[in-house]
Amino acid sequence: MKPFKPEKYTDFSKPANRKLMEKTLAKVASEFGKEYSIIIGGERVKLAKKFHSYNPSKKGEIVATFQKADEATAEKAMGVALKTFESWRYTPAKVRAGYLFKVAEIMRKRRHELSACMIYETGKNWLEADADVAEAIDFCDYYAREALRYDKGAKLIQYPGERDTQTYIPLGVCLVIPPWNFPLAILAGMTTAAFVAGNTVILKPSSDSPFIGAKFMEIVEQAQVPVGVVNFMPGPGALAGDYLVRHPKTRLIAFTGSKSVGLHIVELAGKTQPGQLWIKRVIAEMGGKDAIIVDSEADIDSAVYGARVSAFGYQGQKCSACSRLILDDRIYDKFMAKFIPTVEAIKVGPVKHYENYMGPVINESAYHSMLEYIEIGKKEGRLVCGGEPAEGDGWFIRPTVFGDVDSKARIFQEEIFGPILAVSRARDYDHAIELVNDTEYGLTGAVYTKNSRKIEKAKREFFVGNLYINRKCTGALVGVHPFGGFNMSGTDSKAGGPDYLMLFTQAKAIAEYIGPKKKAAKKPAPKAKKRRKK
Numbered sequence: 059m060k061p062f063k064p065e066k067y068t069d070f071s072k073p074a075n076r077k078l079m080e081k082t083l084a085k086v087a088s089e090f091g092k093e094y095s096i097i098i099g100g101e102r103v104k105l106a107k108k109f110h111s112y113n114p115s116k117k118g119e120i121v122a123t124f125q126k127a128d129e130a131t132a133e134k135a136m137g138v139a140l141k142t143f144e145s146w147r148y149t150p151a152k153v154r155a156g157y158l159f160k161v162a163e164i165m166r167k168r169r170h171e172l173s174a175c176m177i178y179e180t181g182k183n184w185l186e187a188d189a190d191v192a193e194a195i196d197f198c199d200y201y202a203r204e205a206l207r208y209d210k211g212a213k214l215i216q217y218p219g220e221r222d223t224q225t226y227i228p229l230g231v232c233l234v235i236p237p238w239n240f241p242l243a244i245l246a247g248m249t250t251a252a253f254v255a256g257n258t259v260i261l262k263p264s265s266d267s268p269f270i271g272a273k274f275m276e277i278v279e280q281a282q283v284p285v286g287v288v289n290f291m292p293g294p295g296a297l298a299g300d301y302l303v304r305h306p307k308t309r310l311i312a313f314t315g316s317k318s319v320g321l322h323i324v325e326l327a328g329k330t331q332p333g334q335l336w337i338k339r340v341i342a343e344m345g346g347k348d349a350i351i352v353d354s355e356a357d358i359d360s361a362v363y364g365a366r367v368s369a370f371g372y373q374g375q376k377c378s379a380c381s382r383l384i385l386d387d388r389i390y391d392k393f394m395a396k397f398i399p400t401v402e403a404i405k406v407g408p409v410k411h412y413e414n415y416m417g418p419v420i421n422e423s424a425y426h427s428m429l430e431y432i433e434i435g436k437k438e439g440r441l442v443c444g445g446e447p448a449e450g451d452g453w454f455i456r457p458t459v460f461g462d463v464d465s466k467a468r469i470f471q472e473e474i475f476g477p478i479l480a481v482s483r484a485r486d487y488d489h490a491i492e493l494v495n496d497t498e499y500g501l502t503g504a505v506y507t508k509n510s511r512k513i514e515k516a517k518r519e520f521f522v523g524n525l526y527i528n529r530k531c532t533g534a535l536v537g538v539h540p541f542g543g544f545n546m547s548g549t550d551s552k553a554g555g556p557d558y559l560m561l562f563t564q565a566k567a568i569a570e571y572i573g574p575k576k577k578a579a580k581k582p583a584p585k586a587k588k589r590r591k592k
Contacts, residue, residue, distance in 0.1 A: 062200050064535050065192040068169070070184055070412060079184060082170040083410050086178060093123040094272040096131060096292065099138035100285030103131065109294075111269045114181045114418040115408040115452040121179050122269045127293030129301045132260075135289045136307055139231040139258040142286030147228045147256045149284075151209035154254045158202035160281035161250065162195045172242055172273060179269045180241050181417035181452070183409040186372045189533075190243045194274075196536035197247035197554065204559045205254040212565070221570040226563035228256030229339065230309030233302045235295070235323070237315045238420055239375045241267035246274055247536075247553055248312040248341075249288060255562035257310065259288045262299055264315075266420050268292040295319070303327055306334035310562065312341045314377075317473065317546050320344040341561050343541075343548040345473040346501030348531055349382035349494040351516070353487055353507035354389050357528070361506040362397045364530040365479075368504070370404060370457045371532055373416050374477040377547075378502040378524070378532045381474060383481045384490045390483050394461065398443055401457050406448040418452040419476050425453040428476040431469060435460040438467035439480060465496050473499070487512050495521050500544030504531035523550050 070076055090113075095102035107126040113119040125131075165172065172194075173187035182190065212224040232252040236245035245263060252259050263271030275290040291298060302308055303326045313323050320342040327338040350368060352361045368380035385393050409417035419425050425447075432445050435458070444458030455477055463470050463480040470480045484490035487507070494503055504526040505516040513527055523543035524534060534541040540555020542548055552558055 059203070062203055062537050064538065065195045065199075067185070067192055068188045070188075076412065079170050079173070079412075083174045083177065086171060086174040090119070090121055090178075091123065094125075094268070094292075096125045096127055097275055097290040098131070098135045099142070099289065103134075105131065109265065111179055111267070112421070113178050113452075114420055115178070115410065115450070117422075117451055117453070122272065124268045124272075124292045127262075127291045127298040129297060131291060131293070132298045132301045132305075135260045135291050136231060136302065136305055138286045139260055139289055140307055142284070143228075143230055143258045146253070146258055146284065146287055149256065151205050151254075151256075154256065155202035155205045157281055157283045158198040158205075158250050158254050161246075161277055161283075162198035162202075164277045164280050165191060165195045165198070168273075168277065172270065175270045175273055176241055176267075177409050180238055180267050180420060181409055182372055183415060183417055184412050190240055193240070193243035193536060194246040197243065198250050200536045200554060201247070201251050201254050201559060204556065208255075208559050208563065214567075217569070219571060219574050221572050222568070223570075224565055224567045226255075226560065227566050229562065229564055230257060231307060232257040232259050232310040232312060232562065233299075233308050234259050234261045235299060235311065235313045235315065236261075236263060236271075238264035238266035239372070239377070240314075241270040242274060244314050244553075245271055248314065249274070251553075251559055252310070252312060252562050253283070253287050255559050257562060258286065260291055260302060261288055262291050262293065262295070262302070265292070265294060300326060304329070304331060306331040308338060309336060310339045310341070312562075314343040317344045320548065339561070341549055341551045343377070343543070343551055343553065344546060345475065345499065346377050346379075346543060346547050347382060347471065347473055347497045347499045348378055348380050348502045348522070349384055349497075350380045350504045350531055351384045351484070351487075351490045351494060351506065351520075352386065352389065352393055353490070353505065353509065353512060354386040355509045355512070356389070356506035357508065358389065358393055358396060360528065362393065362400060364504065364506065365397060366400050368530040368532045369479045370401065370416060370477050373419055373455070374479070375420065375475055376532055378534065378541075379475075380504070380531050381479060382470060382494070383479055384484050384493050385481060386487065386490065387483045387485060394442070394481070398459065401459055402443050404457050406454050406456060407450050408452060416457060416477065418454050420453070422453060424476060425455065428455045428474070428478065431474050431476070431478055432458055435463075435469045435478065435480070438469055439463035442481070444477070465493050471497060487515070491515065491519050495519070498546045501547035502526070502531045502543065504529065521545075523547065523552075
């Protein structure tokens with residue numbers, strides 16, 4: 059087997075790739091309005107109550123229609139997942155890994171289609187959508203290899219007279235609750251990690267991105283993953299999600315999303331229910347208030363590029379996005395003079411058009427939340443650029459920068475999850491480290507400096523799960539940058555890393571008595587040959 063290598067991104071500067079993407083976008087748009095079923099054990103389920111997925115670039119445009127799962131549906135999904143687990147848990151790791159390799163290969167063939175779905179449903183530009191698909195492929199390829207590695211068990215010291223082993227066995231039914239901001243990559247990553255480890259899955263996609271979830275489910279079926287291993291159940295979190303989090307037969311919850319929802323899940327899962335035989339495990343990756351420090355000894359041009367991409371890539375709607383920029387006072391004015399023109403040059407509009415770098419925020423609620431934070435920011439800092447809606451028939455907000463923001467300001471402390479950046483002055487490098495750590499979060503961060511002593515200080519004292527030196531704080535690669543944060547940013551699960559599959563298993567140590575090692579019988583010494591008398 060070849061070693062794992064991250065998937066390459068599509069080069070859209072090539073006319074052929076651009077033309078193919080435009081053709082795929084038109085095809086996907088022609089299928090808008092299609093209705094998708096709940097899928098439980100291979101059975102298609104339709105319900106009386108339904109909901110729609112919308113295109114945030116065009117208000118009111120329905121992308122697809124879905125069934126609104128209820129508690130009865132959730133109970134049915136649990137029954138099927140439990141039953142399927144009885145056999146799936148014993149399926150050899152090599153077979154389970156084989157399904158992931160198939161899923162990855164199908165994704166490669168449907169790559170532009172998957173990107174187009176995200177462009178329409180979640181407002182990702184072409185490059186961001188393509189990177190999302192690439193990461194989903196990477197998760198499948200990486201976790202398949204990891205499953206084979208875990209299958210070998212741990213290497214233990216062998217006690218005399220025993221055969222000592224440790225194996226990793228699956229847990230049971232895993233409830234997967236992915237976010238809308240990485241609607242394929244994180245959804246695929248959590249789901250494939252769960253079932254390649256031998257668990258069965260109830261997948262509840264975000265209500266803002268069920269369309270791409272349905273496409274993933276198509277691929278699972280196309281790869282002929284046995285029915286019941288992955289069960290697709292869109293619906294409101296308050297009903298189906300909470301019901302299954304509390305369910306005594308739910309063994310594991312894998313969640314990525316906001317702090318408020320994550321803490322709610324931790325609280326619900328922590329209460330033991332009648333008939334529950336285990337402590338439920340929660341894998342939670344939540345938000346961040348991520349910061350970039352630009353030191354007085356930094357390469358300013360490199361830092362300008364990194365800050366712009368980190369803050370406004372995908373409209374600032376990444377949990378790793380830079381929302382706090384800490385500048386050494388000595389280079390503050392110089393940096394801002396270069397940085398602000400690059401922000402003002404960002405094109406905002408429907409991302410089906412390749413030239414638009416920034417698309418809409420995800421929905422109307424997010425749009426109004428951004429406008430409210432902009433008004434708060436005007437009172438807490440100095441509006442440098444943006445601060446208003448952008449033209450168009452979608453939920454568009456101009457990239458917004460506030461300068462001279464105090465560290466206790468709401469826009470410095472609260473996760474905003476949109477294209478709003480708070481810029482603060484630091485007296486010196488030590489003060490900058492103090493400022494970035496002045497938060498309840500601890501997900502990602504970056505430092506730009508040429509000073510090796512300062513780099514070492516950041517490695518020791520910048521308290522985040524993912525720290526980047528002299529590069530942007532977004533764009534973690536599977537197998538290269540295991541992803542997960544500290545404090546209110548989650549359980550530091552390190553998705554895409556060598557420890558991740560361990561979270562979806564439990565270790566079983568086995569000591570087998572085999573008796574003392576028998577000593578090999580000594581061979582008798584050869585007899586000396588007698589000399590013949592002449």
